[in-house]
Amino acid sequence: MKKLLYIIFAVIGSLMFIQCSDWTEMEPTFTEPVNINGEEYYKALREYKKTKHPIVFGWYSEWTGTGINMNNQLRGIPDSMDIVSLWGGAFNLTEAQKSDLKEVREKKGTRILYCQHIMDIGRSHTPSSVEKDHMVDGKQYGSLEEAMAAYWGWYGNHGDTSVEGVEKAIRKYARVIIDSINKYQYDGFDIDYEPNYGYGGNISSYPDRMEILIDELSKEFGPKSGTGRIFMVDGEPQTLNTASGPLLDYYVIQAYYSSGDADLDNRFNKLLRKFGSVEDEATILRKTVWCEDFEKHKGDGGPRFTTRDGVVTYSLKGMALYYRPEMDTRIGGVGAYRFNLCRPINDYFFMREVIQVLNPAKH
Template sequence: MKKLLYAAMAVAGSFLFAQCSDWTDLENKFEEPYNSHGEDYYEALRAYKKSDHPVTFGWYSGWTGVGDNMYNMLRGIPDSMDIVSLWGGAFNLTPAQEEDLREVREVKGTRILYCQHIMDIGRSMTPAEVENDHIVNGKQYDSYEEAMAAYWGWYGNSGDTSPEGIETAIRKYARVITDSINKYGYDGFDIDYEPNFGYGGNISSYPNRMHILLDELSKQFGPASGTGRILMVDGEPQTLNAESGPLLDYYTIQAYYCRGDWDLDNRFQKLINKFKDITPGESDLEKEANILRKTIWCEDFEKHNSDGGPQFTTRDGITTYSLKGMAMYYRPDVGKEVQVGGVGAYRFNLCRPHNDYFFVREVIQTMNPAQH
């Protein structure tokens, strides 16, 4: 297991976490050879990723499938990373991207998700002639709203605005998203859901409508589907209807710039308040533990790609960087043995040229220590 978890681990030498300046003093390595360990290694790697363990997750940007030092290649990320969500560029792939995707999924067992903001119906899935020219089946419409309603069945105050008509339109939208994901064989759908942070819309601002969307998606993704493919909501899952919780594999929290466990505690309490009553468990503590196992804390590497996040203090008085602090998070009432579902970072690949994913590698080891 030590070889598995540290297959591409760059040794950083002396590394002191007491001072922020030390966090950035890392040598670029770029040493890991791809697909050179033999099939036994990759078979063990795939088995590890199928096991029950805290996952390492991240949003990947700027993916091309080619580039110096594998900076823009999925195959350049740490072997033991579990889940990657593509932030843009998930469709209309080049041959290089197709091969890169195939190798990391089939050889390394990394699960690759499609990521999209959910706001208004039709977002990212409406033909250009409908959105831009307001033409549907050869007919010209006077406005964007009318054209969208003609295509989807409902939009705003146009089309079938009855509850049944709105539901039918939302389910159609969900099926189109599913078809697009299936076309490229992705391992699931990561919904960026931030209705209270500038991304409201005629679906996202209405939890009942979001539940309809999730219910339709859950036929092929998430725990209810039985497919093993992931359905997750990042951003504000605590604002969903409680009934939506069982449809999700993970509650992914953008806990950016957190300074300590007290901040994570406040965020976690919102999850407890929303999902406790629908979470399996014979006691409140057992339910709390099960919610924790579904929670992924995330940092922002667009801002903190070279230091792993701001200084963070754990409830045990340990000072470290925030991503590692998140990996060490536990709930005193349920005990340290119940670990968080995982940790991740927005645009985690931006740390590649700074330190060759050092912080990602270290939190993998923090959550899943190598067995000696």
């Protein structure tokens, strides 16, 4: 029955470029009125975002909180987007950014995450006096590596290189990341994890060390924390240790330039092989978020994509139509890298459309 429902979604979805009203006969999960800014509307919006549903996600770049036509403001994104990761500029916020952040989080219920590449210990959270001057507690060290080891307790071949020493240093690093996120009250952490695509390091290239980092972070973020804050890994979650999987809310897959469901099936099967011993297939599917690259495809929503049912569309929409045969479970969601770049071009047309594909509303 669920497969039939997805086939219906796919067929109707192929017509959505022509007429949005094709969705009006479907039971809505949330109705988003046009030009309504009253508290009842925002209350309904916040309540909707608390329900279990496929999410729409994106990485937001060039955020200033100011600018014409809200091109660089979180206020300008579609109200029904669920989660946004800040691609740079998450700390040392201006008053304009603080105001912008408060509005989308408190009024609209949008979850805003801090995003960071994990590579070497200390990345993005080491004082400049250590990184640039090699000074720690008034003592100057002869190299960056020695200074980093003095500050964190371990770095590469320096400091306490025992198993216990490395673990202690990694957990210290995780706590500093947590403190930085807490300072701005972000709704979670998005680890950009791409060790095989140019972002290897003395943590990221070692799954056992990543497991330590994720374990410590999971005390504050993710399904095991009890805080309700989001914990996700994007890039290559399938290369993590199996034990790390249940500590994450979402596996965010950079399925850039995907051509169809055959490609997504291959990607999903990697997740299934990695985490299938600790999570069932339905759970893995509910946690999977497919993402397209809007740095290159902000004007068309992605390349030509063919679903398993023969529907031809753009990739982001095809990702939203994804299902697993014989499974009564929906995909976790879809998203786009630097989705904000499409604001001045088409006012987030493709993001708005996939919101309707995943969670159709009456018009």
